[in-house]
Amino acid sequence: MQCMLLSTAGASLPLADGRAVIFGRGPESRVSDKKCSRHQVKLVANYEDRTVLVTQLGANPSFLGDRALGRGQSGRLTEGSTLYLVNQKYPFTVQFSGDSNGASSPTLPKANEIDPKETKKEEQREKPKPMGSAPCTKNCWEQRGSLMIFTAAGVVAREKIAGFDLDGCIITTKSGKVFPTSPDDWRILYPEIQPKLASLLKKGFKVVFFTNQMGISRGKLRPEVFKSKVEDVLATLKLPIQVILTFRTIVNFWQHSLFNYFFNKITAISLHTAVSIADAAGRPVNWAPGKKKKDFSCSDRLFALNIGLQFHTPEEFFLGWKPAPFVLPTFNPRTCDPNARLYDPPDASLTCSQQEVVVAVGYPASGKSTFFHKHIVPKGYVYVNRDTLGSWQNCVSACERGLKEGRSVAVDNTNPDPESRKRYLDVSQKMGVPCRCFLFTTSLEQAKHNNRFREMMPANKHATVNDMIFHSYKNKFIEPSLSEGFSEILKIRFVPSFPDTQSEALYKQFSEG
Incomplete structure (x- = not known):
């Protein structure tokens, strides 16, 4: 048996049994009207009942006779009925030739009848049951x-x-x-x-x-x-x-x-x-x-x-080709040691009994906030962070207020260059207290990895950091030195800790930069 979709303009389209075909504007249909999408309809021929299932895909309706097909709707095109490809224009009819195993044709649905159930049947179909060892019986x-x-x-x-x-x-x-x-x-x-x-x-x-x-x-x-x-x-x-x-x-x-x-x-x-x-x-x-x-x-x-x-x-x-060379990401999360030393020099102290200012320097997602909340803030330091205060001017003001109250201050911002760090050095010198720098040594690749890991954690409270912010820090970064006025510079490593083994396993998965 054969099935052909035919137009009065001389276009013809063969339709194989059960094979979906996307049809619309183009040389096959000889339709150039731009109101007709290139993907106007999906056609599936059924040789057994000698019909074609038409599913509307385009924005403008097709018609089965005088009935419009909205997007996602389906209907049956039978021999003797007409499909108008768009807006009751460009008529097509279907023609079957030959016989299907000599069987008599079953009763056909009414010409041009639109069955709203056809869309669900075609687009969703029956959900597969759990298969076990038995094969799936249908597509x-x-x-x-x-x-x-x-x-x-x-x-x-x-x-x-x-x-x-x-x-x-x-x-x-x-x-x-x-x-x-x-x-x-x-x-x-x-x-x-x-x-x-x-x-x-x-x-x-x-x-x-x-x-x-x-x-x-x-x-x-x-x-x-x-x-x-x-x-x-x-x-x-x-x-x-x-x-x-x-x-x-x-x-x-x-x-x-x-x-x-x-x-x-x-x-x-x-x-x-x-x-x-x-x-x-x-x-x-x-x-x-x-x-x-x-x-x-x-x-x-x-x-x-x-x-x-x-x-x-x-x-x-x-x-059967031989394996080709390949390059893995620079940062390997599986080498991150949870037992590594946290900071250098090892004989330094993280906090001071005397009033001071501590200024962080490091990439976003380098572990600064976690570090400060775990090791510094519990010792009574005023926590200053631009994410919560909104601007560096507010951060400088908060630092000055904290010092006037007689408390030490921890500044948790990226502070990549001498200009951004000088703001807090000036305040500390004005108040007559020392200022130390905590340089977080997390690399760009690891910081990006940390950022992706945070995004996947359900309890994540951090804002997503895009690549532009990471690379802005990289371009501005100048390593801090004692000549800027710091009394001491500590290098802080990223030493991860995880709430459970599942989180640790997730962190140790490779990701691309």
Whole structure:
């Protein structure tokens, strides 16, 4: 049997049975009206009942006869009925030829009838049940928050998991562009991919594709369009595979609980047999002959390293290439020693029995606030911080008030240059008390890591620090010296302490700068 979508203008579009097609303005439809989106409708032919399911994607309505389809609505196009692609213009009809196994045609729905349940049936479908050892019986989409999960018919939960990045690992663009120019701008990256995946399935692995599509959360990509693309990729491979899509950054997504639930439902995963294949591997420029570009990041390799997965690049796994060189981030969180000495010189004292001013110098997220609240403020020092007081002028005034009250003062600001430090040196000299400097030695890379760690902690009370602030400090920084007027300079190390083992494990995961 064959199915054709035909227009009075001479356009024709073949529709395969059960295969989603995105259709709209362009050469295939011969429609140039800009009120018609390039992704106006999704069409799925059903050869058994000789109908085409039409789902509206574009902003302006399509029509089935005289009934409008709003965005997200679906209806059935039958033989003898008419689809108007946009605003009751550009009519198309459907024509089936041949017979479906000689069976008589079932009773068809009324022409042009719109069934509001079709949208839920098509877009949400039945949520998959926990699979255990039984295969999934039908293709299913499931959505949970910012996650969308497609489970193809035949997928079975396994102890062994093989996870693959989708873009750049399984598919690439047909156009040769870095980013796809249209929903159908894709092709399978290597011919070796399909037989290699089939071999993994025969060896008892569950195969999972994962992808991060930030364009959906930003409104630049409609979920329906990407879901159709996923279904087309799997239809091409003809293998039972699960696909997991997130709209947000991967950091919080790849936690053990989510990894276990969404990849495998109720079967426990054996991480030592799991494998991750992806292309963000930290490879430098010219990592292979042919003027290869450097990888855009090392995030995929770091993810595998963080949770203990075997890792391979697509070239290593599918083509058998030798491992390429790679570069890990400068800061290794696993070398951070919670038993290290806190400060130098070791014979110095953190607090003084005499009145004084202590001025901090260090990157945001270098541990200054935690240090002061743990070691200095409990000794009676007035705590001065620009985040709470709003300006350096208010901080200077608070410092002066504290000294007039006969108390010592701790200034918890970044103070990168002599100009910012001189404000407090002038106040201390005016009041006749010594001023010490506490130089926090945390590197830029570790400070950024600390900032990301804080963002993931539920009890975090710190404001998010962006890269511009970090690099502003770096550009202004001049190491403090005694010649500025300090009576002493202590170098303070970042020595972490954690409320529980889970927090410690999270801190020791690699992150990119």
